[in-house]
Amino acid sequence: HHHHHHHPGAFFRYMRQQCIKQELICKWIDPEQLSNPKKSCNKTFSTMHELVTHVSVEHVGGPEQSNHVCFWEECPREGKPFKAKYKLVNHIRVHTGEKPFPCPFPGCGKVFARSENLKIHKRTHTGEKPFQCEFEGCDRRFANSSDRKKHMHVHTSDKPYLCKMCDKSYTHPSSLRKHMKVHESSPQGSESSPAASSGYESSTPPGLVSPSAEPQSSSNLSP
Structure with missing residues (x-):
């Protein structure tokens, strides 16, 4: 009676299958049957592989099937045929969960x-990221087409030109170019103090115009 102990793995695997005996039920409704209302197949299977094999062999049939219709119970396609068998096979996974x-x-x-x-x-x-944004001048790329589509709305809005450094966007490329100078200027907060329009006009006495005042001049271009 102790022979189980040599293969505990196999034994427990067997036990586990007994416990979680999942019931997979075939809900294909054969359109040929005479009974009314038509009944679903209702064969049960304990593994997905068995169910899938059963559906493809017994119900979907071989290449002789010219009509690729899903007859699964309550299928939302309501008998609309597929153009090819492989499409029907793919679709049936919606029902089997394969x-x-x-x-x-x-x-x-x-x-x-x-x-x-x-x-x-x-x-x-x-x-x-194979999907590149098709908007001229935008080089954003995405892993899938739906993310790219979501992104496109930033361009179709009334301010399609968006700054890559921050989240500001502009109606015209020229405004964006002006704004970009903010990011080019020296990082010690010079953009926060806009200088007078020409940079040197009134704020600095002529004697103090030194190279250190340079960065200020570009900031007056920020919008």
Whole structure:
């Protein structure tokens, strides 16, 4: 009776499967059946793999199926066909909850139903940003197209020219260029004291015009 102790791993694995016996139910409603109202398949499976195999073999069928319609119970598509079988197969994952695309990065553990979503997710690890803002003169890049779309509204607003250093934005590129001088000027707070319009006019007596007064002159361009 002690033979279990040689393989505790296998034994506990078996036990655990018994405890968490998940019930996966096939809710495909075969349109061919004669009974009314039509009943769903209702076969139960303990693993996702079995359910998915069952659905694709028994219900979706092979290449002879010319019509790619999802007959899962209460499917929101309401019988609207897909153009290709692989699209139907991808779609059925919405119902089964199958997520066959795991993130390969160690410790991440996220899984995805669609390879496209995994591809986008992987960029959070790689830092890849293939989507560039198409607005002229803007070089912001994004990991996915929806972030780029969100960003575009800053350009379509009435002040599309935005400062890269702070969050000010301007209607005209010339105003932005003027404003940028604020950031170029010396960092010791010179921009906070706007000098007179030409820089030297009234504030400094002519004798005191020294190189140290230079930075002030650029700050009068700040808007």
